[in-house]
Amino acid sequence: MIAYIIRRLLLFIPMAMGMVIVTFGLLLIIPGDPASVLLGQEASPEAIERLRDALGLNDPWYQRLWDYFVQLLSGDMGQSIFQNQPVATIILGRLGATIELSVAALLIATVVGVAMGVISAIRQGSIVDTITMFFAQLGVSMPVYWLSLLLMLAFAVQLGWLPSIGRGAPLPEALWAAITGRPGVLWDSLSHILLPALALSATPAAIISRLTRTSMLEMLREDFVRTAYAKGLRRPRVIVRHVLRNALLPVLSVIGLRFGMLLGGAVLTESIFAWPGLGQLTIAAISQRDLPLIQGIVLTFALIFALVNLVVDLLYAVVDPRVRLG
Template sequence: IAATRQGSLVDTISMVFAQLGVSMPVYWLGLLLMLLFAVTLGWLPAIGRGTPFPETIWAALTGRPQVLLDSFAHILLPALALAANSAAIISRLVRTSMLEVLREDFVRTAYAKGLRRQRVIIRHAFRNALLPVLSVIGLRFGALLGGAVLTETIFAWPGLGQLTITAISQRDLPLIQGIVLTFAIIFALVNLVVDLLYAAVDPRIRLG
């Protein structure tokens, strides 16, 4: 949206938020979100996991949506704190890539053929702009795994990140090695999926 409305108010606001997301460390943003939404406004819980995931799904299937809402409330602040930096980087990259693609000849040709603007932007421009973005998404997943250590510590979230801090503080080397191996396998699998998505996005790769 920012790329298709370059120089507009929407473009300016989105880039300001993207700059803030890039500039703020995970732990600082997490503390600010906790201070605003949990301490000052009291809208969301500050720490904890809430209902465990299997029980949350079972409660939702058995007609108890309040349990699902409680789990969502607990995960919202950690998710925002962890994802803000990566979302900001990806949004700036999408904007830059879209601006380059929108100036290409095939986009002008699509408009000349009488295609609707929405179809040209989504099916032609955005699809071609996704290739460099997919590469960055795969790499940023490693940053998310590293940021989870700080986020889970700040929000007292029982996950691999907090387990990593506990293992390091207790010098539990086998546990540390297991966590690092788990992170490495997840990172490798995500990048494998990204490589496979290249073929789905770009027909030239699939045909090659």
């Protein structure tokens, strides 16, 4: 097991370097000049050229890439052109909100998706199976921005049950406030996160439910299940301890992949619900051609995605010994 962990960690190093190179290369082909955006349309070509020299935009691409690597190794992600603050400071100020929303959506998607998949598998061919898979197909087909608007219209505008925009207190702070006798803070935080989390969780919940159903049906046909029934074990115990435990192995990998997708989907969801995370920051940085900030955000998303998949690989090896023996 230790050797497997070391191999995975060593593979993460060239992967991280590759992500830095790809991120840098993508920004080279983005149209628009940050110096022109910063100085405005009335600026003279000479002023724009002087600012480009000051920002290092006229340096050769390989020199800029090397300088960026050196900065990253020293813990510096650069300076935002428009906000005139360290990129790392800006991202850290918004990262917590995005991770909070993505984790909440992933928890909802996992619980709902696994429950729907299990129920659909054990009631295969019934009306329950048909209804469950209909909602799963609906979740896959509906765009996140459209579902966000529908949820906002229904629960915020028409019913007035939940707020439509903004964020309450961070969930860790809200939980502590509830423990210390202020449950209203927790409710306010949960009420703000519920709608964007539901909108963001619909597609992964549908995918997880369909995969769980397929995996459960395969496990139910295995010989060890018939053996368990022949030993006189009750059906709930067979389903939970034998079938579901083995059926969740492929689902575990998908959950890790979907977390990375949730980070990308959060850009749209955060914009619709005015959630103060990296999504809004990304749109603002792109509109301003703030290259260092865009570079830092994209790299942050990529590193989180890679780290989550690394954790999933390690968990998969813990659950299934055949992985680390291969």
